Amino acid sequence: MKKLTFLILGFIVIVWIGVSVSLPPKLEATSDDGHWKAEYNVGHSAKGTWKGDLYWKNVEGKMTSLVFYQDGDILTGDLVWSPAEYVDLNTLNQTEFIYLGEKPKKDATYTLHIKWLENGKEFEQVLDFNEKRRLFVIPRLD
Structure with a gap:
């Protein structure tokens, strides 16, 4: 009985890894100073929709513009x-930059342009996305 249980669990883990690796890689970007981080990922594993989230820490002021580009096109x-x-x-630490996105194209370049005002001065940060493969993707069916 123990062997059968381990075989079943092993089979499930192998299938899980296979499905996870076969999914397209998510895109990630981080600023050089570590204040900004963005992800473009499958919004729901069972569906084909993608979403983008932007996170920040140790940044103050108000974000005035957030634009997501593919090969220079908005x-x-x-x-x-x-x-x-x-x-x-100051009150939030995350926002979405795209909700019902499409699967990233293999050879496309993705960037996120952020502008914000802090103490009356305008700042800009450009994040360049890189692919990141995943080994274990937890399905979200919500």
């Missing part, structure tokens, strides 16, 4: 936000 974002739409970096 995928999502608006170059002109009104002050009412600014994201408060």
